[in-house]
Amino acid sequence: MAFDLPNDFRCPISLEIMSDPVILQSGHTFDRVSIQQWIDSGNRTCPITKLPLSENPSLIPNHALRSLISNFAHVSPKESSRPRTQQEHSQSQSQALISTLVSRSPSNASKLESLSRLVRLTKRDSLIRRKVTESGAVRAALDCVDSGNQVLQEKSLSLLLNLSLEDDNKVGLVADGVIRRIVAVLRVGSPDCKAIAATLLTSLAVVEVNKATIGSYPDAISALVYLLRVGNDRERKESATALYALCSFPDNRKRVVDCGSVPILVEAADSGLERAVEVLGLLVKCRGGREEMSKVSGFVEVLVNVLRNGSLKGIQYSLFILNCLCCCSREIIDEVKREGVIEICFGLEDKESEKIRRNATILVHTLLGVPMNS
Numbered sequence: 516m517a518f519d520l521p522n523d524f525r526c527p528i529s530l531e532i533m534s535d536p537v538i539l540q541s542g543h544t545f546d547r548v549s550i551q552q553w554i555d556s557g558n559r560t561c562p563i564t565k566l567p568l569s570e571n572p573s574l575i576p577n578h579a580l581r582s583l584i585s586n587f588a589h590v591s592p593k594e595s596s597r598p599r600t601q602q603e604h605s606q607s608q609s610q611a612l613i614s615t616l617v618s619r620s621p622s623n624a625s626k627l628e629s630l631s632r633l634v635r636l637t638k639r640d641s642l643i644r645r646k647v648t649e650s651g652a653v654r655a656a657l658d659c660v661d662s663g664n665q666v667l668q669e670k671s672l673s674l675l676l677n678l679s680l681e682d683d684n685k686v687g688l689v690a691d692g693v694i695r696r697i698v699a700v701l702r703v704g705s706p707d708c709k710a711i712a713a714t715l716l717t718s719l720a721v722v723e724v725n726k727a728t729i730g731s732y733p734d735a736i737s738a739l740v741y742l743l744r745v746g747n748d749r750e751r752k753e754s755a756t757a758l759y760a761l762c763s764f765p766d767n768r769k770r771v772v773d774c775g776s777v778p779i780l781v782e783a784a785d786s787g788l789e790r791a792v793e794v795l796g797l798l799v800k801c802r803g804g805r806e807e808m809s810k811v812s813g814f815v816e817v818l819v820n821v822l823r824n825g826s827l828k829g830i831q832y833s834l835f836i837l838n839c840l841c842c843c844s845r846e847i848i849d850e851v852k853r854e855g856v857i858e859i860c861f862g863l864e865d866k867e868s869e870k871i872r873r874n875a876t877i878l879v880h881t882l883l884g885v886p887m888n889s
Contacts, residue, residue: 523641524584528553528562536581537574540763541566542682542722544577566723573763575721579680583639609636609643616655623667626659630670637677644681653678653691660696665705672700672711679718689725694732701738701754706747713739713753717760726764736761740774743783743791751783755790762797769803777807785817789829792821796832799839808836809844819854827868834860834874841881848882857882 526533526546533546541561545553550562551574559568612629615621621629633652637644647653659671675693678684693715700712716739719725729735739761742754758776761767777798783791798804808814818833825833837856840847860875880886 533580533584536577538577538682538721539574540568540572540721540723542685544580544682547574550574569763573760579638586639605636605640605643606646609633609646613647613650613652616652617650623664627667627670630656630659630667630674634670634673634677637674641681644678644684648678648681648684648687653688657692657696660700665708668700668704669708669711672708672715676711676715676718679715685719685722685725689719689728694729694735698732698735698738701742706750709742709746710749710753713742713750713757716757717753720757720760723764726761726767730761730764730767730770736767736770737774740771740776740779743776744779751788752790755783755788755794759790759794759797762794768798768801772798772801772803772807777804778811781811781814781817784821789821789825792829792832796835799836805839805843808840809847815847815850815854819856819859822856822859827866827871830863831868831870831874834871834878838874838878838881841878852882
């Protein structure tokens with residue numbers, strides 16, 4: 516490449532340009548291969564902050580940064596001499612838009628125009644995201660969420676979502692009161708606004724402290740569960756993704772179970788939403804989750820269907836859930852056997868995933884009543 520890429524595009528571990536950037540729960544971004552090797556080596560602290568990580572740290576794809584790297588890398592050497600001028604122009608543009616947005620009495624049309632253009636500018640430019648945050652425009656965007664105007668609400672939520680892509684902004688947005696607005700939108704917003712609000716929760720929940728704050732906020736989890744039950748396909752997918760992010764924090768699992776989520780998640784999984792299986796794979800780690808799952812008629816059949824037809828991740832979580840349930844109930848063991856799961860597990864021995872092979876082996880031993888060291 517005839518020109519240098521920004522240092523922000525380099526993985527803090529390998530110092531190479533990131534091909535698959537992911538966000539760790541500490542809020543910092545790494546290349547997936549490098550951070551996975553760090554985790555697989557037994558490390559359970561963030562390489563940058565040294566703060567402790569969960570047992571199985573979640574890695575959230577940083578789609579915005581990946582797109583930035585891809586677009587930047589495909590600029591020709593001749594074009595590479597232009598970004599500085601374009602960037603200065605964009606920053607000048609953004610300042611004028613911010614001034615309009617934060618002014619005392621702009622019209623709704625002016626607000627909408629400013630928000631729409633800021634959404635486009637902040638989607639790919641980290642510097643502008645920081646500038647918008649530091650300018651006081653977050654308060655103006657939150658006011659637009661409160662306005663009741665669905666068009667303004669959608670654009671302001673999109674802007675807040677873009678701002679949340681900046682790791683340093685995630686805690687600040689929560690401190691500014693964004694959760695209250697999100698919960699209100701999840702209840703009464705338009706379908707598009709509800710989906711964006713759920714996605715925004717997912718982005719904020721990348722940071723561990725935010726998971727606790729969101730989980731303990733009144734109606735935040737129940738609003739997501741409600742959306743999972745009554746929403747359209749996009750709303751259900753985004754709400755399940757948000758629940759998955761929140762349930763990586765152990766204290767939130769009981770809260771999610773107590774909201775009556777288990778039968779709703781099972782129904783969603785039965786309809787083909789595999790993210791629901793992944794959420795159930797976290798809820799099964801708490802006793803209340805296991806108890807509720809054992810009450811849902813047909814749940815084992817749903818999991819068996821995922822074993823037969825699901826993705827590798829869906830199979831992995833289904834095996835884990837069945838293992839957990841079989842360890843607690845003789846009745847479930849008998850039901851799992853009747854569904855032909857032992858034969859299915861033998862067929863999974865040639866899968867590339869080590870986790871699938873290991874979970875399948877453990878499940879077979881549990882179903883046959885044979886200790887693992889036999």
